[in-house]
Amino acid sequence: MIWDPKHECMDVEQRRALQLFRLREQLARLWAAVPLYRQRWQEAGITPDDIRSLDDLPRLPFTVKNDLRDTYPTGMFAAPMDEVVRVHASSGTTGKPIVVGYTKSDVNDIWAETIARTIALGGGTSQDILQIAYGYGLFTGGLGLHYGGERLGCTVIPMSSGNTERQLLMMQDLGTTILACTPSYALTLADAAEEMGLGPDDLKLRAGLFGAEAWSEGARVAVENKLGLSAHDIYGLTEIIGPGVAAECECKGTMHVFDDHFYPEIIDPETLEPLPEGETGELVFTTLTKRAFPVIRFRTRDITALHYEPCPCGRTHPRVDRITGRTDDMLIIRGVNVFPSQIEHVLTGVHGVEPQYQLVLTKEGHLDALEVQVEVAPAFFSDTIKGLEHLEQEIGDKIRSTLGIGVKVKLVEPKTIERSIGKAKRVVDLREKT
Ligand code: ADP
Ligand code: ZN
Numbered sequence: 001m002i003w004d005p006k007h008e009c010m011d012v013e014q015r016r017a018l019q020l021f022r023l024r025e026q027l028a029r030l031w032a033a034v035p036l037y038r039q040r041w042q043e044a045g046i047t048p049d050d051i052r053s054l055d056d057l058p059r060l061p062f063t064v065k066n067d068l069r070d071t072y073p074t075g076m077f078a079a080p081m082d083e084v085v086r087v088h089a090s091s092g093t094t095g096k097p098i099v100v101g102y103t104k105s106d107v108n109d110i111w112a113e114t115i116a117r118t119i120a121l122g123g124g125t126s127q128d129i130l131q132i133a134y135g136y137g138l139f140t141g142g143l144g145l146h147y148g149g150e151r152l153g154c155t156v157i158p159m160s161s162g163n164t165e166r167q168l169l170m171m172q173d174l175g176t177t178i179l180a181c182t183p184s185y186a187l188t189l190a191d192a193a194e195e196m197g198l199g200p201d202d203l204k205l206r207a208g209l210f211g212a213e214a215w216s217e218g219a220r221v222a223v224e225n226k227l228g229l230s231a232h233d234i235y236g237l238t239e240i241i242g243p244g245v246a247a248e249c250e251c252k253g254t255m256h257v258f259d260d261h262f263y264p265e266i267i268d269p270e271t272l273e274p275l276p277e278g279e280t281g282e283l284v285f286t287t288l289t290k291r292a293f294p295v296i297r298f299r300t301r302d303i304t305a306l307h308y309e310p311c312p313c314g315r316t317h318p319r320v321d322r323i324t325g326r327t328d329d330m331l332i333i334r335g336v337n338v339f340p341s342q343i344e345h346v347l348t349g350v351h352g353v354e355p356q357y358q359l360v361l362t363k364e365g366h367l368d369a370l371e372v373q374v375e376v377a378p379a380f381f382s383d384t385i386k387g388l389e390h391l392e393q394e395i396g397d398k399i400r401s402t403l404g405i406g407v408k409v410k411l412v413e414p415k416t417i418e419r420s421i422g423k424a425k426r427v428v429d430l431r432e433k434t
Pocket of ligand 1: 090139140141210211212213214215233234235236237238239242243300302322323324325326
């Protein structure tokens with residue numbers, strides 16, 4: 001089912017006209033409401049009137065995460081606080097979190113709508129029982145999915161993250177059909193189900209909406225097999241709205257971007273110049289409709305490519321490739337750029353290990369050293385020492401041939417890597433301390 005055919009299947013030229021109309025309205029509002037934007041544009045010698053077509057958008061300066069830190073907590077809000085009905089904050093990395101706000105119409109007319117679309121992209125309807133195991137609270141995942149689930153008419157189970165046994169209990173007793181959580185938590189749930197002797201036939205799950213962190217095709221296959229569902233990638237970020245920015249339809253492999261609300265560009269992260277369709281670079285978003293916290297040309301640091309050719313599902317929204325990493329979670333190991341997702345990809349292609357791993361970075365002398373700790377599959381753990389050594393060797397060789405770096409591989413016992421209830425912590429960087 002397509003939730004909103006009028007917008008999701010809109011003629012592309014018609015949508016461009018709508019986007020331009022919305023963009024110009026947004027720029028005019030921000031010129032008046034947010035001093036940071038007005039000042040930046042004045043410095044660049046541009047006024048909103050200079051943006052006459054979508055092709056003029058790249059003339060405007062970028063917005064970056066630091067701008068949000070510098071104006072903490074609400075310096076970039078574009079609506080008065082009495083119109084703001086909700087705030088969220090990004091899980092953040094260091095220092096102060098980033099606070100974002102929503103008006104009533106941001107929550108109801110944009111967010112709930114794009115999440116309803118997202119659930120429908122995953123095959124959901126009002127008949128579904130949706131278990132939300134994303135965290136509720138300042139994190140956008142839980143409440144974001146929640147309002148969209150209700151909008152679609154699903155029966156929503158607001159579990160929040162953690163409490164794995166109870167999750168599985170509710171899943172069985174209420175007959176959950178759609179599970180929404182991070183892919184790493186889906187793996188945790190899948191393992192726990194296996195341990196409790198629950199197979200796909202004991203559960204009614206048919207779809208999973210997994211996002212908020214990078215994951216691989218291998219992880220998809222593992223979760224699909226263990227839980228007996230069809231796993232869909234969903235994407236979003238706090239600064240743009242939270243989840244509900246892009247999601248995979250039944251065709252899989254790419255995610256539709258809801259660009260009637262969130263206008264995407266791909267830029268070269270070095271030169272900052274726009275890249276043509278199909279080329280891989282950094283994703284940049286301009287929010288066209290949000291009122292409380294709009295952003296213009298926000299640099300996501302996420303790496304992907306944009307595609308405009310029609311999708312067999314009938315939706316005309318453009319698509320982005322699976323997000324393979326961020327320009328800033330990139331590890332540089334002996335001069336080689338490495339994304340954790342690349343290592344995950346290698347691991348999921350090795351028979352005998354689980355996609356549960358941790359990357360430990362240290363210094364050996366002046367050189368970076370990377371140890372890949374990965375869990376042996378329970379069935380392999382009883383294997384001989386020789387067999388395990390062979391497995392370590394195989395993983396090391398595959399990583400070397402894929403990434404061009406030598407790493408130390410350490411197999412660890414099943415279930416010893418700390419299970420995630422939200423975003424997995426894949427990298428432990430001990431380089432400063434050693
Ligand atoms: P949230 O707290 O809503 O996850 P953050 O702003 O903390 O928002 O994190 C958003 C980031 O999470 C994105 O910029 C991206 O790097 C990552 N992310 C979200 N969804 C996905 C996804 N489906 N695949 C890969 N990475 C994702
Ligand atoms: Zn599609």
